[in-house]
Amino acid sequence: MALVVFLRGVNVGGHKTFRPSVLARDLSDYDVVNVGAAGTFVVRKPGSRVRLRTALLRRLPFKAEVVLCDGRDLMRLETENPFGSEAPPSDVVRFVSILSKTAAVRAPLPVTFPPHGEWLVRVIAVEGQFVFGMYRRHMKTIGYLGQIDELCGVAATTRNWNTINAILRILKGQVSKGR
Structure with a gap:
């Protein structure tokens, strides 16, 4: 494979x-x-x-x-699509972060960044090496995506759902x- x-x-x-x-x-x-x-x-x-x-x-x-x-x-992600079939709002992008190795997230999901006010990044699921979420198009989003490393305790790299498709x-x- x-x-x-x-x-x-x-x-x-x-x-x-x-x-x-x-x-x-x-x-x-x-x-x-x-x-x-x-x-x-x-x-x-x-x-x-x-x-x-x-x-x-x-x-x-x-x-x-x-x-x-x-x-x-x-x-397997295609059949286990955690996003469902409903399209997101136009200002929201679905993403998958790929972890350098499998990790366990100890925080209850979903997790939002920032934790208060309107979210810019929302992590909705973690399955093995993959973290699923959504982000809003905003200048500060990339900084919040970087917090996925801290959330999972390992390095992650992020791609939008269109790239995964x-x-x-x-x-x-x-x-x-x-x-």
């Missing part, structure tokens, strides 16, 4: 910039598909995780945190081709 690679904190605000499409091409032996500009890749021939991680980090022009997850774990489409294409 494929692996999904999430780079943390790259191509954000002019820091740690690189061209993901070039990196995917450089890793063609692993059959890498780039998903967007935030350092998200589907690796269809991953081989050894250690070798893949080493090859990936060697080709980046900076140090980066790499979070890996099995494609099959993401495939794009990954799922790639993974399904792989499954249907028998890869």
